[in-house]
Amino acid sequence: MADTVVSHDIPSVYEPSLFGTYSKKIGMWLFLMSDSLTFGALLYAYSYGRISTAGWPTPFHSTSIVNATIMTAFLLTSSLTMVLAVRASVQKDAKSQTLWLLATMACGAAFVVLHGREWSNLIAEGLTLPMFPAVPGHEASPEFANVAKTVPQFPSTFFTLTGMHMLHVTLGIVYLGVVALRRKFIPILLALWLIAWLATPSYSPFHYGAHVLLVVAVVISIILWLKPKVYDSSDVEVAGLYWHFVDLVWMFIFPLVYLMSARI
Amino acid sequence: MTTHEPHAHAAPQGFLRKYIFSLDHKIIGIQYFFLALVAVFAGMFLSLLMRIHLVWPNASLPFFGQIKPETYLSLLTMHGTIMVFFVLTTAPQGGFGNYFLPIQIGAPDMAFPVLNMLSFWTTFLGFLVLLAAFFVTGGAPLHGWTGYAPLSALPSAGPGEGLGADLWIISIAIFCIGALMGALNFITTTLDMRAKGMTLMRMPLTCWAWFITAILGLLAFGVLLSAGILLLMDRNLGTSFFVPLGTVNGVLTGHKGGSPLLWQHLFWFFGHPEVYIAILPAMGLCSQLLSVFSRKPIFGYKAMVYAIMAIGFLGFMVWGHHMFMSGMSPYSAFAFSIMTMGIGVPSAIKTFNWLGTLWRGRIRFSSPMLFAIGFVSLFVVGGISGPFLAQPVLDIYLHETYFVIAHFHLIMGVASIFGIFAATYYWFPKMFGRMMNETLGKAHFWLTFVGAYAIFMPMHYYGMAGGLRRYSQGTEVAWINSLAPIQKFISIAAFVTIASQFIFLINLLWSMKKGEKAADNPWEATTLEWTTATPPPHDNFGGVTPVVHNGPYEYSVPGAPRDFVMQTDAPVTAKH
Numbered sequence: 067m068a069d070t071v072v073s074h075d076i077p078s079v080y081e082p083s084l085f086g087t088y089s090k091k092i093g094m095w096l097f098l099m100s101d102s103l104t105f106g107a108l109l110y111a112y113s114y115g116r117i118s119t120a121g122w123p124t125p126f127h128s129t130s131i132v133n134a135t136i137m138t139a140f141l142l143t144s145s146l147t148m149v150l151a152v153r154a155s156v157q158k159d160a161k162s163q164t165l166w167l168l169a170t171m172a173c174g175a176a177f178v179v180l181h182g183r184e185w186s187n188l189i190a191e192g193l194t195l196p197m198f199p200a201v202p203g204h205e206a207s208p209e210f211a212n213v214a215k216t217v218p219q220f221p222s223t224f225f226t227l228t229g230m231h232m233l234h235v236t237l238g239i240v241y242l243g244v245v246a247l248r249r250k251f252i253p254i255l256l257a258l259w260l261i262a263w264l265a266t267p268s269y270s271p272f273h274y275g276a277h278v279l280l281v282v283a284v285v286i287s288i289i290l291w292l293k294p295k296v297y298d299s300s301d302v303e304v305a306g307l308y309w310h311f312v313d314l315v316w317m318f319i320f321p322l323v324y325l326m327s328a329r330i
Numbered sequence: 331m332t333t334h335e336p337h338a339h340a341a342p343q344g345f346l347r348k349y350i351f352s353l354d355h356k357i358i359g360i361q362y363f364f365l366a367l368v369a370v371f372a373g374m375f376l377s378l379l380m381r382i383h384l385v386w387p388n389a390s391l392p393f394f395g396q397i398k399p400e401t402y403l404s405l406l407t408m409h410g411t412i413m414v415f416f417v418l419t420t421a422p423q424g425g426f427g428n429y430f431l432p433i434q435i436g437a438p439d440m441a442f443p444v445l446n447m448l449s450f451w452t453t454f455l456g457f458l459v460l461l462a463a464f465f466v467t468g469g470a471p472l473h474g475w476t477g478y479a480p481l482s483a484l485p486s487a488g489p490g491e492g493l494g495a496d497l498w499i500i501s502i503a504i505f506c507i508g509a510l511m512g513a514l515n516f517i518t519t520t521l522d523m524r525a526k527g528m529t530l531m532r533m534p535l536t537c538w539a540w541f542i543t544a545i546l547g548l549l550a551f552g553v554l555l556s557a558g559i560l561l562l563m564d565r566n567l568g569t570s571f572f573v574p575l576g577t578v579n580g581v582l583t584g585h586k587g588g589s590p591l592l593w594q595h596l597f598w599f600f601g602h603p604e605v606y607i608a609i610l611p612a613m614g615l616c617s618q619l620l621s622v623f624s625r626k627p628i629f630g631y632k633a634m635v636y637a638i639m640a641i642g643f644l645g646f647m648v649w650g651h652h653m654f655m656s657g658m659s660p661y662s663a664f665a666f667s668i669m670t671m672g673i674g675v676p677s678a679i680k681t682f683n684w685l686g687t688l689w690r691g692r693i694r695f696s697s698p699m700l701f702a703i704g705f706v707s708l709f710v711v712g713g714i715s716g717p718f719l720a721q722p723v724l725d726i727y728l729h730e731t732y733f734v735i736a737h738f739h740l741i742m743g744v745a746s747i748f749g750i751f752a753a754t755y756y757w758f759p760k761m762f763g764r765m766m767n768e769t770l771g772k773a774h775f776w777l778t779f780v781g782a783y784a785i786f787m788p789m790h791y792y793g794m795a796g797g798l799r800r801y802s803q804g805t806e807v808a809w810i811n812s813l814a815p816i817q818k819f820i821s822i823a824a825f826v827t828i829a830s831q832f833i834f835l836i837n838l839l840w841s842m843k844k845g846e847k848a849a850d851n852p853w854e855a856t857t858l859e860w861t862t863a864t865p866p867p868h869d870n871f872g873g874v875t876p877v878v879h880n881g882p883y884e885y886s887v888p889g890a891p892r893d894f895v896m897q898t899d900a901p902v903t904a905k906h
Contacts, residue, residue: 079875080437081524089441089522096514100552107556107596111571114592196568196584219587222569226560292353293444 094304098311101234105315108227112322115219123213123220125193126328130184134324137180138316141235144173145313152306155299163302167246170309174239181232182272185225189271193221199269220327227319233278234312238305240282245297245305249290255283351451353443354868358450359429360761365454366421366750371835372461373412376405378828381821385814387803402802403472404490408464410475411498414604415505416457418746422611423547424453424512426753427540429761431516433859434537436525436876438869441518445511452508460501463494471495474800476601477502479572479593483564484585486578496565499558506555509547516544525858527878531635532897534857534882535628538635539614542642546603546610549646554600557593564588591656598649605742606645610638612749613680613709616702618882619752620684622855623699624691625893627883630683637676637683644673654722655729663722670720677713681706692886696853697771701752704779705745711783712740715790730800733793736786744782751778754838759852763864764845770837774830781827785820792816856896857882 085092116122151166189198192206193214200206214221243251262276342348349357382389383397383405390396397405432440440446463470471490473482477498485492520541524533533541560571564585572593573585621628628634650658650666684706693699715737719725728734751774758766797804797813804810804817851860858878862871876898884895887902895902 079526079877080522081526081528083522084530085521089518092521093442093445093514093518096517096548097510100510100514100548102552103549104552104556107553107599108560111556111560111592111596114589114595115571115587118589119587197566217587218568218570218585222563222571225567226563226569226571230559289444289448292447 088300090300090304091307094307098307101311102315105230105318108230109318109322112223112227115223119217119219121217122327123217124327124329125210125213125220126324130188131324131328133180133184134320137177137184138320140173140177140180141313141316144170144177145310147173148306148309152299152303155302158299164246167242167302171239171242171246174235174242174309178232178235178239181228185228186270186272188224193224195221195225198271201269224323227323231312231315231319234315236278237282238309238312240279240286241305241308244286244290245301248297252283252287252290255279255286259283351447353439353447355428355432355440355443355446356761356866356870358446359425359427361450362420362424362428362453363426363754365450365457366417366425367835367838369412369416369420369457370747371831373409373417374828374831376409376412377824380405380409381824383802385818385821387805397802399802400472400489401469403474403488403800404464404470404494406800407472407474407490407498408460408470411460411502413743414475414608415502416453416460417750418608418742419505419509419547419604420453421750422615422746422753423516423540423543423607424450426615426750426757427516427543427611428512430757430859431537431540432519432523433862433866433870434534434857435520435523435528436858436871436878437519437523438871440515441523442515445515449508449511449515452504452511456501456504456508459497459504463490463497463501466493466497468492468494471498473498476597477561477593478597479561479564479588479590480574480576480578480583480585483561483572483588483593484578484583485565486581486583496562499562499565503555503558503562506551506558509551510555513544513547513551516540517548520544525876525878528858528897531632532878532881534614535617535631535634535638536611536614538638539610539612539617542638543607543610546607546642546645550600550603550607553596557596557600560596561593591653594653594656595649598652599646601652602649603642603645605738606641608742608746609709609749610641612705612746612752613638615749615753615756616684616705616709617680617687618857619698619702619756620687620706621883621885622853623694623696623702624688625694625885626687626691627881627885628683629686629689630679631881631883633679634683637679640676641673641680644669644676648673651720651725654725660722667720667722671717674713674717677709681710681713696755697766697768697775698752698756698853700772700775700779701748701755704775705748705752707779708740708745708748708782712737712742712745712786716741728793730798731793732789732797732799735799736789736793739789740782740786744786748778751775751834754834756853757859758838758841759848760859760864760866762842762845763848764841765848765852766841766845767837770833774833774837777830777833778827781823781830784823785827788816788820788823792820854892854894856880856884856894858897861896861898 147166147169151163151170154163154166188194188210190201190204192211240255243255247254259276259279262279263273266273266276342352352358379394379397380402382391383402388396428446432438469490471482471494472488473491473495481487481491482495485495520537563569564571564573568584570585570588572590573583573588574590575586576583617628617634648666648670650662651670654663715733719728719734719737755766755771792813795813797810801810804814848864850862850864858876859866861876878897879901880895880897880899882897884902886893887895890902
């Protein structure tokens with residue numbers, strides 16, 4: 067039980083915690099509850115649009131579905147490596163803990179890169195939002211362009227849901243990076259930001275989206291400055307909760323957005 | 331063997347870390363309190379301009395000139411947003427909750443001090459972004475605090491709907507993030523950091539109210555955040571979540587397929603719990619004060635706890651009663667209507683218990699008690715019109731009139747504000763080490779109490795007679811114009827009430843410097859904040875670990891040496 071604890075320099079004696087666990091884990095569960103309502107609202111908006119629109123399009127070809135399946139495989143694998151990282155942290159095996167965390171981050175990064183490529187292809191082919199600039203030198207497919215024109219709800223919900231999820235995966239990668247490497251991760255993050263910014267053409271939404279990494283770098287620098295501390299196994303476990311949650315959300319988005327909109 | 335999050339931080343040195351970027355929940359609570367104080371005077375000033383414009387639409391004011399109808403709508407929007415988010419949500423929960431929740435449960439600090447600091451500064455940033463909307467091209471938005479689409483979703487829809495509306499949405503989104511961090515912290519602290527002996531059923535009702543309020547915030551603000559993101563996308567990325575096919579000023583909008591109703595559902599799913607986020611802390615505080623100043627145990631402690639829970643739970647089931655006007659299916663309206671009237675049951679339990687607490691008590695009419703009794707009065711009067719509005723047939727007539735304005739101002743606005751006033755008078759000695767002036771406090775109470783009724787009672791009649799809300803002036807419409815004397819009376823009552831708030835401000839600022847020194851337990855109350863020094867040391871209890879033996883409301887216990895038994899005193903044996 068979690069009662070005899072030092073806080074604020076003075077030992078304080080507490081009532082047993084209601085859930086018999088440490089505060090940070092409870093805090094993360096609470097965050098996940100609120101985040102599931104945030105995603106719930108987006109899924110509600112998606113369902114609302116889909117139900118109220120006659121003739122909802124099902125335009126995804128096998129290439130999109132195959133790509134999304136590979137992405138899903140990466141994400142599921144990352145959950146496995148995350149479990150192994152938590153196990154290593156419990157066994158106090160610092161080296162393999164770091165390795166498994168990095169493996170999880172790599173799988174997550176593969177997911178984001180594949181998803182980003184998918185986005186870029188769809189935008190180039192005309193399944194786009196009105197404010198995304200056209201891709202120069204690319205012929206839009208009449209089919210996708212028609213979907214975007216007749217049912218604007220389709221690209222709207224697609225980009226919102228998957229974009230919000232992609233943001234969560236990206237933040238998760240950063241979170242794991244901080245847990246694994248702490249301060250040393252900040253220069254890596256800044257390098258990633260520069261690469262993402264310079265490597266994407268100016269018409270790509272990722273060109274501006276990359277600045278999320280810069281903002282996050284500033285925020286975590288502030289947090290690490292306020293709270294310089296050594297991370298222990300509980301931090302790996304709590305980060306794992308977040309990571310599995312983001313995977314779980316994808317398990318809703320993948321069938322709802324991709325499979326139910328596949329061209330059969 | 332698990333451990334608590336180690337959050338040891340020594341008492342900070344240096345002005346910046348001690349008073350500005352402090353991790354101490356007490357400093358953060360005071361920061362929230364002053365943020366709300368600035369916000370409430372800003373919001374009140376906007377309402378002053380509105381009241382002037384409603385009665386003298388052609389008046390030319392110094393600095394502002396003549397207020398245009400669209401400016402009136404901007405004032406209305408900003409008044410509502412500032413008051414709901416940065417006063418009613420910020421002061422009772424962020425301010426007093428932050429300061430007193432940890433002390434009342436016997437904890438040295440919040441569970442996550444860094445998160446606590448971040449949530450204050452996030453909220454502060456949100457306030458600055460909101461104020462910035464006044465100063466951009468086009469000015470502040472027109473769409474009301476509810477931000478109904480399509481008005482809020484189309485930059486071309488009106489003068490303030492350009493950059494001003496974007497800033498408004500961003501400010502709300504920032505506020506949501508701050509509120510979520512705060513809510514998470516409150517819940518974890520309550521679950522995990524209670525001192526030995528402080529079982530859940532020995533917590534003061536204030537703590538219960540803050541706890542349930544935090545749960546409501548945790549579940550509601552995430553949805554508003556999503557809604558805000560979608561609205562921002564509609565405005566800036568050309569999506570069509572909330573905008574159907576249509577034209578604005580004869581020009582096609584370029585949107586199609588969206589639904590304004592989607593916004594209403596998402597907004598009110600947050601918006602109704604928000605009403606309880608504003609009022610529940612005041613309910614908890616009022617329960618506390620009625621017991622302290624009647625020198626009697628609270629009547630029906632457990633019923634009070636379950637009633638708070640029931641109100642919180644039902645609060646998530648009734649958002650549709652804000653949307654009876656939308657043409658929803660009568661079956662849906664019926665369900666929402668029944669649920670809404672169901673909230674009357676726990677509310678009546680609370681009112682009954684408050685009266686039961688007062689009954690045959692030895693009442694001490696100090697200023698905090700006056701405001702607590704005022705709260706009960708306003709809660710009953712403001713609440714009684716709720717069951718009227720809960721009926722779709724009546725609501726369809728009343729919803730667009732001042733009747734609704736009167737209803738929610740009394741119950742969500744003035745009643746909550748009375749809770750904030752009561753809390754200020756009650757806890758000021760602990761927070762600043764000095765007493766507030768009683769004479770000024772009583773003058774403030776009577777002027778505000780009478781003023782609030784003088785403003786909002788006639789407003790019910792104005793609404794029932796057909797006076798429409800959101801209209802900047804009624805002079806062009808004969809039947810509204812015939813009601814003009816009521817508007818004039820309301821405005822004059824409002825000027826007097828607004829002026830009397832400066833008594834409070836002067837009392838507050840003067841007492842901080844010059845007030846009579848306060849004892850550690852000036853009200854002879856039982857809860858843990860009164861066991862510690864005034865103001866409390868950095869770790870709240872000066873190295874002592876509080877151990878709780880009694881419930882929070884042991885007043886006039888037979889056989890006890892004093893007429894109150896502190897929670898840390900030896901256990902009481904006598905049962906009452």
